[in-house]
Amino acid sequence: DIPLPEGETSPPAPPLKQVLEMQCSFLLLTQSDNSLLSIDYSLSLLSHRFVSGLINQGKVEAFEKMLWRVCKGYTIVTYAELDEPLEDPETGEVIKWYVFLISFWGEQIGHKVKKICDCYHCHVYPYPNTAEERKEIQEGLNTRIQDLYTVLHKTEDYLRQVLCKAAESVYSHVIQVKKMKAIYHMLNMCSFDVTNKCLIAEVWCPEADLHDLRRALEQGSRESGATIPSFMNTIPTKETPPTLIRTNKFTEGFQNIVDAYGVGSYREVNPALFTIITFPFLFAVMFGDFGHGFVMFLFALLLVLNENHPRLNQSQEIMRMFFNGRYILLLMGLFSVYTGLIYNDCFSKSVNLFGSGWNVSAMYSSSHAPAEHSRVLQLDPSVPGVFQGPYPLGIDPIWNLATNRLTFLNSFKMKMSVILGIIHMTFGVILGIFNHLHFRKKFNIYLVSVPELLFMLCIFGYLIFMIVYKWLVYSAETSRVAPSILIEFINMFLFPASETNGLYSGQEHVQRLLLVVTALSVPVLFLGKPLFLLWLHNGRSCFGVSRVSTSLHVCLWGASGFNFGEILMTQVIHSIEYCLGCISNTASYLRLWALSLAHAQLSDVLWTMLVRVGLRVDTTYGVLLLLPVIALFAVLTIFILLIMEGLSAFLHAIRLHWVEFQNKFYVGAGTKFVPFSFRLLSSKFSDDVA
């Protein structure tokens, strides 16, 4: 629609108008000078000529010199720099240009000047002799430039309008194109049927969605008006289907933690369900601090409440990570509040909610009154009135003042870690039983799971029993005669000659029995399964369980051959791993204690180094000092204790789940079910443009 200017579409690089303007200004300059004025007049009488043009900045000097030499000074050259740099039409480089005007007289010199101009690649423009003509040309050019500007302007306007309109719909177009591309990509995977007239797609579909699928196919063929309706058949297959675990926004994060280890095999027990509680709990055991937990909880709550906010949805990198794990964070925060209450830790300080169960004054009134000069007072719970009963929830706040607080807490946290760990692992083994039940490998229960359980419980279960027993049986009065659990536990294996008191009567016999059971379960674990399979393979008719074993045999070995050595090897390796793992994994749970200790100590250090210093200054300046101190405290708390320590505890919790818990039952050798969905397409426009 836009009329294009006729003739040359792209005018030569330097605009003529500018050249002419320059030339006029030169003339004015020359005319203003009196001495030159007369020359100019005399020149005009001698019919002098002009050559005008543009020259590259770098060549100006050489050009002038050559002109001088060749024409023996019979030329007058005037220069001026162009205001704006222009593009060199040959190289495309943007450089500075000079306008020159050469006045000369005589034909011969004229030829030479022209040749020199050619030699230096100058753009030469016609230069009429009379001022009127020059003016005329300038006016003509001016109008042409005006025309060109209007044309350009209009074109630009028009283009902008077109682009604006296009921009309005570009987003939806991009999405359409993406969807179409995805559909064609899917169609490319389909195969032709025999008649080459329709496509056959073999897909996995969740059984629960079959009905929806059928309806969608019907609707699709009805709406597209196809002559042959699309239909669906279920095909029996022996292939293992991909694993689909439906998640919602709450369970998704936990499922991701499990999937990062390995996608579950088809219909295997999914540990994600239990992870929802155990993961935040184990984290909280390490992170246990009421205050820190509450801050984390608030942060997560903020994310959860604003989860529909578009900026959060499209956030990048670290923020995205936090956003995806917001429900994990929420639970981690909540559980940390709980464990913080149990540890009675709030920013490393204890909170006296219910009033301490210890009474200091009773200690003085009693006969055991300490010496006056002693800096440390030992509270003896066996003295009447000193210990009035346990604190209702968690650790008594008076421990915060005690010098032996760390010793007390360490003993408590260590035992707690071991108990939690063993329960966690035992639970893992029990989950294995469900796997065996589902996969119809009942023999695995008797030959693998039960020995495993016995091994674990007879050693470490007994350890827990001893811990709890000691807690319950020995009181403040009898604590001095309480035997060490460590010694007892070691003695259980060593059968020492010297007779110790023991925890209870008959302890020796119980321990012997447990050891025998443990010792018996090991060979069963090592050889039970391989021998049973060998027996099945060779002579299953010997006993009356042939019916079961036939089906077993078929489903286990199918067409492939029976390799006893391989099975034995696998089972031996698995057993060794398990037996050694029981010990090392139990030790590994001690990280619960270590990290919780580290966290408590770090927050304690932060408090002593900062806030306590601020609080010690006298009241007048204290306020001034406290403000920056508290600010620093807050920043360090967030970065070191919440983010760094939190990350560390998070990683350790993950490790406890992946290694200690999941290797007891979880194979994780499945493939994820990735259905075709438009939702998985990237909805971002920028990705494509970039």
Next chain:
Amino acid sequence: MLEGAEFYFNVDHGYLEGLVRGCKASLLTQQDYINLVQCETLEDVKIHLQTTDYGNFLANQTNPLTVSKIDTEMRKKLCREFEYFWNHSLEPLSTFFTYMTCSYMIDNVILLMNGALQKKSVKEILVKCHPLGRFTEMEAVNIAETPSDLFNAVLVETPLAPFFQDCMSENTLDELNIELLRNKLYKSYLEAFYKFCKNHGDVTAEIMCPILEFEADRRAFIITLNSFGTELSKDDRETLYPTCGKLYPEGLRLLAQAEDFEQMRRVADHYGVYKPLFEAVGDGSGGKTLEDVFYEREVQMNVLAFNRQFHYGVFYAYTKLKEQEMRNIVWIAECTSQRHRTKINSYIPIV
């Protein structure tokens, strides 16, 4: 130059010397030539060249491929390398490079003047000019009508200016005068270059002087050979001989008197260096031409230049070897494209 300059040589020129030795290693080998000779078409030649260090230098060329396109691209490549050396060089190596380009500049000036004489357009001839000898004022050469004009107007600021002292005359520039001008320019150029190398001393002088002496003598022989049967007088002829060669002075005087090839050969017999060369020249159709023999000798000297270290001769030698290689490729390509395979093997091997 200081004694023991080799101790300091690497400070200024070590990088470039290393570079040029690397470049020399990329010259075509005997095996490459054997492969090239077996090519059936120019496309084959191109493919073979791609496997060498020339790489994809012909990638942007549109079909059909011609020999001149290959030649131009090869020249461009050499020119790029040379300019890299030149731009990274320090004095006095850069002066040495300037001297090297002068010979190409002389050729270009003469070419342009010849073109102007035949009323050809400047652009047409510019394409034929050697890129190493390009300079800005070059295109204005055709303004001049006499050599002094040429000097005053065009060449006074170029490195060629000093060579003009001997050939300032008011003669009009006809074909013969241009040829005389070329030879005079070349004579003073060679002498100046020789002097420069001699003054530089050291290994550079030891290497470059023999090469330049040979070059001077070769010119003397060629001038003599070309002047047979022309109107050039013997005295004039003698003024054209470069005086820095081994033939100077007696040999040149004898050469000036020579009237045919036999007499020339007799002059050469007095010199142990040139005797075997003239003996190698075959008579009639079968053997090598004098030019080829000279080229072979040149290649030999240039290759030997690489045996010494810490001197500028390697740059000269590399450029000359590369030129020879280009001539060889062009020869092979010409033979291939014209299906004239009988003479394809008479390229000058660079060993």
